[in-house]
Amino acid sequence: LQNGLCALLISDLNYLDGAPASSEEEEEDNDGGSEEGSDEYDDSGAEIEDGREDDDECDEGDESEDSDGDNEDFNDSDDSELEELAEKEETRKRGCSEKQVLSFLEFLTRCVSKYSSCLVVARPAWEGTARTNCSSSWADHPSCWYSVTSSACELLMSPWCFFVAVVFMGSLKYPDENGFDAFLKKHGGGDNASTDCERTVFQFDVQRKYFKEALDRWAQFFIHPLMIRDAIDREVEAVDSEYQLARPSDANRKEMLFGSLARPGHPMKKFFWGNADTLKHEPKLNNIDTYTRLREFWQRHYSAHYMTLVVQSKETLDTLEKWVTEIFSEIPNNGLPKPSFGHLTQPFDTPEFHKLYRVVPIRKVHSLTITWALPPQEQYYRVKPLHYISWLVGHEGKGSVLSFLRKKFWALALYGGNGETGFEQNSTYSIFSISVTLTDEGYKHFYEVWCCTKRACLKSTFIIFLLCRIWEEIQKIEANEFHYQEQTDPVDYVENLCENMQLFQKEDFLTGDQLLFEYKPEIIADALNQLSPQRANLVLLSAANEGQCHLKEKWFGTQYSMEDIDRYWSDLWDSDFELNQDLHLPEENKYIATDFALKVADCPETEYPVKILSTQQGCLWYRKDDKFKIPKGYVRFHLISPLIQQSAENIILFDTFVNILSHNLGEPAYEADVAQLEYKLVAGEYGLIIRVKGFNHKLPLLFQLIIDYLSDFSFTPAVFEMITEQLKKTYYNILIKPETLAKDVRLLILEHGRWSMIDKYQTLMKGLSIEALSAFVSAFKSQLFVEGLVQGNFTSREAKDFLNYVVQKLQFAPLAHPCPVQFRVVDLPNTHLLCKVKTLNKGDANSEVTVYYQVTGCRHCHFCCNFVLFQMHMEEPCFDFLRTKQTLGSELVDRKIEEFLSCFEEKIKDLTEEAFSTQVTALIKLKECEDSHLGEEVDRNWNEVVTQQYLFDRLAREIEALKSITQADLVNWFQAHRSNQRKVLSVHVIGYGKHEGDSEMTAVSGQNSSSGEIPHLVLLPPSSLMSDITSIKDIKAYTSTLNVLPYHKILK
Incomplete structure (x- = not known):
């Protein structure tokens, strides 16, 4: 544009011959969407599932929110080292073949217009998607934020994070503070913003009909934002709350500690988060006008010629x-x-950087991270040297460093590479790190582990100069994935392109982050040569470090110590020591697909899955893909056993069994994972869930490998000890989070006969025997009922082979009695209950409030649609009321929730017919939109199978139900459940702090007590603010007096 802004426009190219789509088709596809999420499970391995959020849809347990019954909330996904490594590894899996580069037209045709009404994967209703990227340079922020003394510059170091929140609070043209969010929610859309070291990202999506108006409303925030003083003051409190929530995260704490090692004056040394002190109190003390500084910041950095x-x-x-x-x-x-x-x-060429740092983490974990700060590598995006090195260092197959470390029982996981975040790669440096999740024994030998990583680097050097086979194999694998990639969520797609426009040449906007264009071993070798011990930084995380870490990081309070790297091990790294014979190059990968032909159907095509096999031992549902026409398949099986829920010990044995099975598969299945075949093992509440997906040509090989290892399951005492110790840490890490503890307490109250996470943790701490696990596994495999779903590019005959292989290989007997999958909850009394407990993490000041409203009588889709419609109406004003305008303590929040609902009742009564109709239409369009990719359809169908409801046309039924709902229906429904007879359960998890009556000494001394035992729940009395409610003083005693509601499937 004339003002310097660079824009890329993408139209849905569904009429390549130049003829526009018919008006009938365009009308049909005018809006659309899907409420289903995509099935992006790239963390192959075992997953512990505990508790399902069955009350999100209907609190009688009638429906499940999760396609597997595996609840992600109890997987420690926020901070888990294993999850972090898996996520980082996935970011490195990029396409790398120049031969596979598609033309602009061909690429967009496949990725955008596979279906004319389908533009978003997760929420395909968004027919208009936009994103802007403002190149806001962090290095310049302090100087432009202040024109005063250098000490004042230290006070407000996070204007970009703060500004992102403030800039959206009204514009000159559209002054309503919450108008844009309300507009998007009303028309089935949403927005988001995020910051990185050198870029700030804004994005939104909305139905096509309202796209132009949304663009105008959105653009006004960059043209003339209001930035009202009162809104700024309130937003400071919100930013401070987000900072407090971030403090107990080990990932955030490591990042801040790492940044503190930069040389003085470098922006990496600044405080990235912002809190009440840096954004309000200290500026006031130093006579700094926050409002004026924000205005100056906007004028300096939000310039059109910086934006894409x-x-x-x-x-x-x-x-x-x-x-x-x-x-x-x-x-x-x-x-x-x-x-x-x-x-x-x-910035890290300092003596302080090249040290060993021992750190006390929040979670129970042992990990070693070796980090090198290299010169900026962004200019080599056509070579991607760090990607190539990370592929070799992070290899997990036979002959790899991780395989060697696992055999010595020193490590559980290893990642090597660069996460490509602004923190790890920017215009001043690039990070290459090797992170190893250690066992207890590995922690004792961490220096040996460090030296083992050198072998990976030496091996990489040999490969670079002596072998091209590995490079060609990587090229072939990732070229296949690029060529046959499924449609991308337009929100993610435009975000990715917008950042690409900041980083790459114009001709590489579409492919610069996916393809490896040039093979230049000298550039790769140059990066490798910098991975020397003299340039390394070692960070050793372990609760065992407590007591020897006497330093504290300023912003997050991380306890750490600094020492020189042991000279013996540093010299050993530099020496030409002999490589272990167990380390060798990866063998030729047998899982790489070569046949991409689409199969000819051998049975009539159906719109929904059909049962094609049914015996006493199991059944199989099948649907051949006739929409997406890609050479990929999805296979899911549920091995159901009544044995699991018989005791807390059985649940723990089952978790242990699934984790050992995953450990056993780690090395042999890695080649399949590299070849873009993905698998996941889930320890579900009722059985083992096996999920595999990828190119159908070699997918049966991976599935058979999993079943073979299941059939021949074995373990050594050393593996048993290693996995049980890791399981203790996993349970502990779940319990110390206020949000997961609150959920565990709530479900313990609601679900009859539930085994809480505390019960499981304490049972595990008492000890398990190898004999008990062996007996459990034998009993589990002896009697099963197996349900499966096969979809994609398979014939019905090939689909049957999957179930037949399970039955033939495992040789199990049918269940003596049926084991129905059902979730039942207690019938709460007609009153307001409160269960108030103390958090189990003494270093966490955050509290959690959950208010659960039990609605009974959910028997049909019409009833459930009221839930969803009500949620759509309430979501945005609830966020605005509780997060933006209120900053309160736990019991005040509880009261404010009630206050909000009372106000919302009046608001919903006053809805105009037009406003109500608009919301209903938006929800219908969400449900009417076709799936963006095969995984969405599989997710939805699998949810019907795993919950044994089999209502595959549920979406169509819900659409019909929505068409019949009136405003009076919604108002009556809401009032019926807001009467004096309502059933309410509040769960409060209270953090530690002086404002809660805890001494400062208690909070500090227990801050990192991650090695201690988990105590019993401490139930607290309500304050005078909630003296009128019924307080639960003994959970088991109270719930034993309640009746259990019957289980109902919603089938009409």
Whole structure:
């Protein structure tokens, strides 16, 4: 544009011959969406499932929210080292074949217009998607934020994070503080914003009909934001709350500690988060006007020529160009050159960086992270040297470093590479790190583990100069994935392209992050040569470090110590020691697909899965893909056993069994994972869930490998001890989070006969025997009922082979009695209950409030649709009321929730017919939109199978139910459950702090007590603010007096 903004426009190219789609088709596809989430499970391995959120849809246990019954909340996904490593590993799996580069037209045709109404994977209703990327340079923030003394510059170091929240609170043209969010929610859309070291990202999506107006409303925030003083003051409190929530995260704590090692004056040494002290109290003390500084910040950094914009819609390119030119040309250009930071390279070339840091974590974990700070590597994006090195260092198959460490029982997981976040890769440096999750024994030998990683680097050097086979194999694997990739969520797609426009040349906007264009071993070798012991930083996380860490990081309070790296091990790294014979190059990968032909159907095509096999031992549901036409398949099996829920010990034995099975598969299944075949083992409440997906050509090989290892399951005492110790840490890490503890307490009250996480942890701490596990596994495999679902590019005959292989290999007997999958909850009394407990983490000041409203009588889709419609109406005003306008303590929050619902009752009564109809239409369009990719359809169908409801046309039934719902129905439904007879359960988890009556000494001394025992729950009395409610003083005693509601399947 004339103001310097660079925009990329994407139209749904569903009429390549130049003829527009028919008006009938366009009307049909005008809006659309899907409420289903995608099935992106890239963390192959075992997963512990505990408790299902069955009350989110209907609190009688009638429906499940999760396609597997595996609840992600209890998997410690936020901070788990294993999860972090898996996520980072996935970010490195990029396409790498120049031969596979598609033309702009071909690429968009496949990724955008597979279905004319399907533009988003997770929520395909969004027919207009936009994203802008403002290149906001962190290195310049402090100086532009302040024109006062350097000490004052230290006070407000996070204006970009703060500004992101403030800038959206009204504009000159649209002054309503919450108007944009309300507009998007009303029309089935949403928005988000995020910050990184050098870039700030804004994005939104909305139904096509309202896309132009949304663009205009959105652009006004960059043209003339109001930034009201009162809103700024309130947002400080919200930012401070987010900072407090972030403090107990080991990942955040490590990042802040790492940044503190940068040389003085470098922006990496700054405080990235912002809190009440840095954004309010200290500026006030230093006579700094926050409002004025925000205005200056906006004028300096939100300039059009720093920005890139990507817009995707079903409108024509001509229409999009007209809109974008008309709307975004008004964004001001300050005429200042974009800051350059070439003079700020090598921020970690300091004596403090090249040390061993022992750190006390929040969680129970042993991990070793070796980090090198290299010169910026972004300029080598066509070579991607760190990606190539990470593929070799992080290999987990036979002959790998991880395989060697696992055989010595020193490590559970290993990741090597660069996460490509702004923190790890920017214009001043690039990080290469090797992170190893250690066992207890590995912690004792961490220096040996460090030296083992050198072998991986040496091996990588040999491969670079002596072998091209590995590179060609990587190329082939990732080229296959690139060529046959499924449709991308447009929100993610435009976000990715918008950042690409900041990083790559114009011709590489679409492919710069996916393809490896050039093989230049000298560039890769140059990066490898910098991975020397003299340049390394070692961070050793362990609760065992407590007592020897006397230093404390300023912002997150992380306890740590600093010492020189042992000279003996440093010299050993430098020496030419002989490579262990167990370490060798990866063998040729037999899982790489070569046949991509689409199968010819051998049975009539059906719209929904059909049961094609049924015996006393199991049944199989099947549907051949006739929509997406890709050479991929999805296979899911549920091995059901009544044995699991018979005792807390059985649940623990089952978790142990699944984790050992996953450990056993780690090495042999890694080649399949590298070849883009994914698997997951889930320890469900009723059985073992096996999920595999990928290219159908070699998918049966992976499935058979899993069943073979299940059939021939074995373990050594050393593996048993290693896995049980890790399981203790997993349970502990779940319990110390206030949100997961609150959920555990709530479900303990609601679910009859439930074994709580505390019960399981304490049972595990008492000890398990090898004999008990062996007996359990034998009993589990002896009697089963197996249900499966096969979808994709398979014939019905091939689908049957999956179930037949399970039955033939395991040789199990049918269950003596049926084991129905059902979830039942207690019938709460007609009153307000409160269960108030103390958090189990003495270093966490955060509290959690959950208010559960039990609604009985859910028997049909019409009833459930009221839930969803009510949620859509309430979501945005609830967020605005509780998060934006209220900053309160736990019991005040509970009262404010009630206050909000009372106000909302009046609001819903006053809804105009037009407003109600708009919301209903938006929800219908969400459900009407076709699936964006095969995984969405499989997720939805699998949910019907795993919950044994089999209502595969549920979406169609819900659409019909929504068409018949009136505003009076919704009001009556809401009032019926807001009467004096309502059933309410509040669960409060109270954090530690002086405001809760805890002494400062208690909070500090227990801050990192992750090695201690988990105590019994401490139930607290209610304060005077909630003296009128019924307090639960003994959970088991109280719930034993309650009746259990009958289980109902919602089948009509």
